Amino acid sequence: MRVAATTEISAPAEAIWKLVSDPTRYLEFMSGVTRWEVQSEEPTGLGARYRMLLLVGSAEIGGLIEVVEWNDGSDLAWNSVTGIDQRGRWRLRERTRGRTHVELRLSYGVAGAGLSGWISERLAGPIVSGHLRRSVQQLKRLVEHEQLRVSAAERRKARAAA
Amino acid sequence: MSSSKVAERAASNGHDPKGKAGPGAKGKGKADAHGGGNLVGRLTRAVTSQVASRIPVADLDERDPDYIRERLPQLWMLASIYFRGEVRGLGNVPETGPVLLVGNHSGGNLTPDTSVFTLAFNTYFGVERAFYQLAHNLVLSMPGLSFLRKFGTVAASPENAQKALESGAALLVYPGGDYEVHRPFWERNRVDFDGRKGFIRLALEHDVPIVPVVSIGGQETALFLSRGETLSRLLRLDKLFRMKVLPISLAPPWGLNIGDMSGHIPLPAKITVEALAPIDLRAEFGKNPDLDEVYDHIVRLMQETLDALAAERRLPVIG
Numbered sequence: 453m454r455v456a457a458t459t460e461i462s463a464p465a466e467a468i469w470k471l472v473s474d475p476t477r478y479l480e481f482m483s484g485v486t487r488w489e490v491q492s493e494e495p496t497g498l499g500a501r502y503r504m505l506l507l508v509g510s511a512e513i514g515g516l517i518e519v520v521e522w523n524d525g526s527d528l529a530w531n532s533v534t535g536i537d538q539r540g541r542w543r544l545r546e547r548t549r550g551r552t553h554v555e556l557r558l559s560y561g562v563a564g565a566g567l568s569g570w571i572s573e574r575l576a577g578p579i580v581s582g583h584l585r586r587s588v589q590q591l592k593r594l595v596e597h598e599q600l601r602v603s604a605a606e607r608r609k610a611r612a613a614a
Numbered sequence: 615m616s617s618s619k620v621a622e623r624a625a626s627n628g629h630d631p632k633g634k635a636g637p638g639a640k641g642k643g644k645a646d647a648h649g650g651g652n653l654v655g656r657l658t659r660a661v662t663s664q665v666a667s668r669i670p671v672a673d674l675d676e677r678d679p680d681y682i683r684e685r686l687p688q689l690w691m692l693a694s695i696y697f698r699g700e701v702r703g704l705g706n707v708p709e710t711g712p713v714l715l716v717g718n719h720s721g722g723n724l725t726p727d728t729s730v731f732t733l734a735f736n737t738y739f740g741v742e743r744a745f746y747q748l749a750h751n752l753v754l755s756m757p758g759l760s761f762l763r764k765f766g767t768v769a770a771s772p773e774n775a776q777k778a779l780e781s782g783a784a785l786l787v788y789p790g791g792d793y794e795v796h797r798p799f800w801e802r803n804r805v806d807f808d809g810r811k812g813f814i815r816l817a818l819e820h821d822v823p824i825v826p827v828v829s830i831g832g833q834e835t836a837l838f839l840s841r842g843e844t845l846s847r848l849l850r851l852d853k854l855f856r857m858k859v860l861p862i863s864l865a866p867p868w869g870l871n872i873g874d875m876s877g878h879i880p881l882p883a884k885i886t887v888e889a890l891a892p893i894d895l896r897a898e899f900g901k902n903p904d905l906d907e908v909y910d911h912i913v914r915l916m917q918e919t920l921d922a923l924a925a926e927r928r929l930p931v932i933g
Contacts, residue, residue, distance in 0.1 A: 505737075505738065508690075508694075509690060509693070509694025509695070509699075510690070510693040510694040510697070510698070510699030510700055510701060510730060510733065510734065511690055511693065511694065511699075511701070511733050511734050511737040511738070512704070512734070512737055512738050513690075513737045514737075515740055516740075534740050534742060535737070535740055536686070536737075562683060562684065562686060562687055564680075564683075564684045565683075565684050565685075565686070565687045565688075566684075568687045568688045568691065569684075569687040571687070571691065572687035572688070572690050572691050573687070575691065575694075575695065576690070
């Protein structure tokens with residue numbers, strides 16, 4: 453099953469990319485995520501591996517994932533190596549200067565689980581979808597607050613110089 | 615099946631072929647001495663022999679990660695939707711290596727807390743991590759429950775526990791066993807291992823940490839009235855099947871449910887499970903720990919946690 457959440461963030465794509473490409477910051481904004489640990493020598497980039505868990509119902513679901521697509525500032529996609537089957541993607545598009553469209557996608561399932569797999573995917577859908585929605589909202593707040601702090605610091609600096 | 619084969623299979627499960635149940639020891643065991651040559655005696659021997667022949671040979675390789683993975687959605691629906699399960703503290707379980715998980719047991723023969731914890735463990739650590747559970751012989755010999763072996767359930771015996779820990783697996787044991795799992799409803803929030811300390815010896819022998827696993831809610835899935843210990847003794851079930859209890863409960867769809875052999879439909883009680891911090895026995899209690907002291911410590915820890923979990927609940931079943 454595939455779920456997605458989108459938002460518009462008042463910040464350049466570069467500022468958002470700094471967060472979504474940094475595995476150490478995932479627990480700050482990813483709703484329901486209980487673990488996002490680096491499992492590879494290289495913490496970022498193509499081939500980086502993480503152990504991630506997402507609380508869905510009574511279980512923390514996830515496993516080992518690997519980054520399979522890494523386009524600086526725009527796309528980051530991962531596939532599962534162990535655990536449930538999943539494919540996720542961050543998609544950042546700066547439509548106008550300083551305003552970025554952000555989309556978080558996640559496809560998940562358990563191959564071979566048959567009808568019960570199909571039913572459980574649908575039952576879990578609203579929970580996973582809610583996590584994604586809250587994640588992009590928290591990301592938006594985090595980035596925009598950081599932007600406000602940066603611009604406030606610049607204003608103070610300018611005032612001090614004048 | 616010949617008596618020698620039955621004895622062989624029982625021995626490979628860690629049972630003394632000359633032991634109390636003595637299902638295969640035709641003409642030697644106590645059952646025979648009691649059963650005599652009358653019809654009741656012959657019938658009793660036939661039943662015990664049938665049960666013994668159904669106890670599968672312990673083979674850790676029967677655990678099937680792919681099968682478990684494919685069954686996770688079913689378990690997830692059962693645990694998340696029916697029992698509204700909540701599992702806390704899995705981060706306390708060491709990430710690698712053998713570990714002895716010691717749980718309080720609830721819910722009659724269906725033990726919903728085990729289902730909830732099995733799901734949580736397998737999704738948290740991945741089905742690739744070997745995880746075994748010890749179960750009563752009768753559970754494994756029941757028709758239709760052979761799938762449990764694929765989940766890593768093996769007959770409860772010191773030998774099987776040893777095999778599992780030596781293989782580096784996580785092992786879940788319920789020291790209270792059938793005695794605790796059928797405690798009456800009004801004792802539902804009580805940890806009762808009946809003084810059984812084998813799990814401590816096991817942890818010391820293999821030098822593995824103990825992680826207490828406390829659960830609540832399982833004993834609210836039916837109205838358990840009595841363990842029926844006297845009834846079990848009268849029917850000599852303790853000698854024949856290692857059954858110290860013959861539980862009496864009120865449970866759907868049967869109403870009055872004696873023995874719980876056919877299971878029951880559990881009420882959808884909220885199940886909460888909490889794994890506590892690991893206990894390194896030698897680090898905490900010295901080189902040669904006193905078993906009574908360790909036992910009291912673990913039971914106290916678990917009881918305090920169970921009390922805290924009970925305080926969170928507003929109503930039985932609803933949680």
